[in-house]
Amino acid sequence: MSAPLLSVKDLRVGFATEDGVVQAVDGVSFDLRPGEVVAIVGESGSGKSVTAQTLIGLTRANNARIEGSVKLGGEELTSAGDAEMRQLRGERVAMIFQDPMTSFNPVYRLGDQIVEAIRAHRPDTSKKRGRERVVELFEAVGIPDAERRVDDYPHEFSGGMRQRAMIAMALALEPEVLIADEPTTALDVTIQAQILGLIEELNREHNLATILITHDLGVVAEVADRVLVMYAGKVVEEGTLDEIFYDPQHPYTWGLLGSLTRLDRPRPHRLPQIAGSPPSLLDLPEGCPFRPRCPHEFSKCPEYPGLEARLPESSGHRDRCWLTPEEKRERRMVEGQIGLEAPREVGQA
Amino acid sequence: MTRFIVRRLVGMITVLFAVSAIVFVVFMVLPKQNPAQTLAGKNATPVLVKNIEEEWGFDESLPQQYLTMMKKVFTGELIQYSPRLPVLDLIVEKIPATFSLTIGAALIWLFFGLLLGYLSAIRAGGWLDRILTGVSIAGISIPVFLLAPVLIYVFANKLEVLPNGQYVPFEEDPVEWLKHLILPWITLAVLSIGFYSRVLRSNMLDVMNEDYVRTARAKGLNERQVMTRHVLRNSLIPVITLFGLDFGATIAGTAIITEAIFDIDGVGNYAANAVAKFELPPIMGVALYGAFFVVLLNTIVDVVYAYLDPRVRLGESAS
Numbered sequence: 001m002s003a004p005l006l007s008v009k010d011l012r013v014g015f016a017t018e019d020g021v022v023q024a025v026d027g028v029s030f031d032l033r034p035g036e037v038v039a040i041v042g043e044s045g046s047g048k049s050v051t052a053q054t055l056i057g058l059t060r061a062n063n064a065r066i067e068g069s070v071k072l073g074g075e076e077l078t079s080a081g082d083a084e085m086r087q088l089r090g091e092r093v094a095m096i097f098q099d100p101m102t103s104f105n106p107v108y109r110l111g112d113q114i115v116e117a118i119r120a121h122r123p124d125t126s127k128k129r130g131r132e133r134v135v136e137l138f139e140a141v142g143i144p145d146a147e148r149r150v151d152d153y154p155h156e157f158s159g160g161m162r163q164r165a166m167i168a169m170a171l172a173l174e175p176e177v178l179i180a181d182e183p184t185t186a187l188d189v190t191i192q193a194q195i196l197g198l199i200e201e202l203n204r205e206h207n208l209a210t211i212l213i214t215h216d217l218g219v220v221a222e223v224a225d226r227v228l229v230m231y232a233g234k235v236v237e238e239g240t241l242d243e244i245f246y247d248p249q250h251p252y253t254w255g256l257l258g259s260l261t262r263l264d265r266p267r268p269h270r271l272p273q274i275a276g277s278p279p280s281l282l283d284l285p286e287g288c289p290f291r292p293r294c295p296h297e298f299s300k301c302p303e304y305p306g307l308e309a310r311l312p313e314s315s316g317h318r319d320r321c322w323l324t325p326e327e328k329r330e331r332r333m334v335e336g337q338i339g340l341e342a343p344r345e346v347g348q349a
Numbered sequence: 350m351t352r353f354i355v356r357r358l359v360g361m362i363t364v365l366f367a368v369s370a371i372v373f374v375v376f377m378v379l380p381k382q383n384p385a386q387t388l389a390g391k392n393a394t395p396v397l398v399k400n401i402e403e404e405w406g407f408d409e410s411l412p413q414q415y416l417t418m419m420k421k422v423f424t425g426e427l428i429q430y431s432p433r434l435p436v437l438d439l440i441v442e443k444i445p446a447t448f449s450l451t452i453g454a455a456l457i458w459l460f461f462g463l464l465l466g467y468l469s470a471i472r473a474g475g476w477l478d479r480i481l482t483g484v485s486i487a488g489i490s491i492p493v494f495l496l497a498p499v500l501i502y503v504f505a506n507k508l509e510v511l512p513n514g515q516y517v518p519f520e521e522d523p524v525e526w527l528k529h530l531i532l533p534w535i536t537l538a539v540l541s542i543g544f545y546s547r548v549l550r551s552n553m554l555d556v557m558n559e560d561y562v563r564t565a566r567a568k569g570l571n572e573r574q575v576m577t578r579h580v581l582r583n584s585l586i587p588v589i590t591l592f593g594l595d596f597g598a599t600i601a602g603t604a605i606i607t608e609a610i611f612d613i614d615g616v617g618n619y620a621a622n623a624v625a626k627f628e629l630p631p632i633m634g635v636a637l638y639g640a641f642f643v644v645l646l647n648t649i650v651d652v653v654y655a656y657l658d659p660r661v662r663l664g665e666s667a668s
Contacts, residue, residue: 056567058563058566058567082572083571086569086570086571087569088569089566089567089568089569090567090568090569091569094567094568095567097560097563097564097567099560102559102560102561103560103561103563103564104561104564105561105564105565105579105582105583106561106583106658106659106660107582107583107586107657107658107659116568116570116578117568117569117570120568120569120570120571120574121569153659153660155659155660166564169568
């Protein structure tokens with residue numbers, strides 16, 4: 001296996017607020033190799049976006065405390081200066097965001113905004129050369145009539161086209177790492193598939209190391225190689241795509257999988273969901289933070305288990321749940337498929 | 350873009366027509382008194398009143414009377430009767446003083462308002478922001494009629510570095526023109542500096558949370574580029590609207606107090622004197638003059654707005 005391009009070790013991000021310190025990311029570690037797609041999955045507030053933004057220093061602020069290590073090609077980024085970080089953004093690590101409607105500045109032409117990104121790193125690029133490059137990029141990401149459309153404003157593009165333009169901008173300087181933060185969440189389902197297809201294609205063609213942030217396991221299933229499932233700032237399970245989908249170990253992962261709607265199964269009475277809501281990061285329960293929502297809670301849960309490989313056959317498949325693998329395999333089956341049964345109290349309500 | 354401008358100009362003319370109709374109704378139709386008597390002034394002779402009645406055609410239909418009035422306005426035949434002088438000429442004569450005052454003050458308030466607002470926003474929460482906030486609030490809170498005497502007392506009477514009022518035309522003596530205008534400019538600008546810096550600061554803090562600002566950072570722009578090209582640029586759009594309205598209002602009336610205090614012989618002072626003497630023709634003339642500039646500046650703002658924010662131009666293709 002090749003050496004990791006990006007290596008994150010025990011990353012912790014806390015924000016001081018009036019009500020106390022919010023530990024948004026609490027000990028996240030993973031490696032990313034060229035050409036690999038790592039998906040980070042979780043609900044809102046699980047810390048997945050903060051993790052992604054911290055990698056390129058976008059969460060730096062007076063009230064933020066960032067600990068741990070992020071290494072890009074052996075170079076430590078958490079201690080890098082602001083100017084160093086700036087040079088690396090766009091040039092080596094590019095990012096695309098959730099909402100293409102609001103992620104471009106509405107008052108500038110799309111082409112100009114991409115040329116601006118190029119010129120931020122290659123100041124001697126002429127405007128003309130920059131524009132030619134944007135046309136190339138637009139063609140590469142499948143924007144029709146590229147020559148004319150580079151002069152359009154963001155509001156003249158549809159959502160899907162705007163996300164393509166966003167991807168074109170991310171690719172402008174041929175980065176090594178692409179961070180896609182919920183790239184398809186704001187799009188129609190048909191457009192989602194196209195955009196995912198595009199990301200996957202670019203990932204293959206350019207050997208681009210990709211981090212995909214999403215709450216949608218359906219998206220993960222399409223493109224990811226490895227999956228990290230996050231809950232309340234911590235990784236609760238990680239493994240390869242197959243391991244997560246076919247042998248999930250953590251009840252939270254079961255819940256996520258169980259709430260996928262599937263065409264190959266009979267239609268459920270109501271869409272399955274994980275009961276309750278994510279805990280406040282200011283007031284986490286003792287031990288496992290998923291405990292209040294978990295129907296399988298038992299006496300060991302008030303102590304939080306470490307992220308460990310609990311299956312003899314796979315050292316890379318790790319999780320944070322005290323149940324034995326046998327118990328897990330038995331309990332995760334709900335009506336013949338993987339899922340999380342409703343907690344007793346909620347079920348009777 | 351051309352169609353957009355044409356549409357705005359047509360709108361402008363419509364509004365001006367409405368304003369002139371309102372002026373006509375307010376001054377000529379609504380008062381119970383014979384309008385000729387009002388026009389002639391307090392101490393008019395019956396002969397003058399009779400002449401005015403014939404001149405303005407007050408025995409004719411209202412639309413005809415309106416046309417007569419508008420003809421007088423446009424041909425410069427609208428005159429005040431004591432002494433007998435054409436209103437248009439008087440206004441035109443006084444415009445340089447008013448414009449020197451208002452344009453100069455507007456440039457000052459725009460420059461310092463935006464500068465202070467920008468500094469405050471990029472240092473939000475820091476000591477500089479707190480000091481500037483205090484300064485802005487003080488500027489907004491001090492009334493003109495207090496600020497002006499204090500300035501005159503300090504700079505004209507005590508330090509004797511600046512004159513205490515009056516206007517010297519630019520072509521007569523540029524240096525004296527400048528010296529005479531410094532205190533009035535400051536007087537007129539202080540409130541708006543405070544106000545504009547607050548507005549820009551809060552706009553910028555809003556814009557800083559926009560997704561596209563995060564995008565700008567993610568593509569590797571430095572802080573200064575992010576702040577000027579993306580945050581400031583987008584925060585200026587609402588400020589431009591405000592500026593157009595304020596500047597129009599200043600020309601049309603807000604400058605009156607400053608002109609009166611510093612004895613500047615401008616349009617505002619002329620209007621104030623006319624009101625004091627209850628002379629109708631100058632009041633009508635100044636009302637139309639004020640309306641013209643307010644509407645004109647609004648139109649300019651609309652056009653600039655469309656230039657600054659391409660989404661506004663959408664209406665162009667939609668209609």
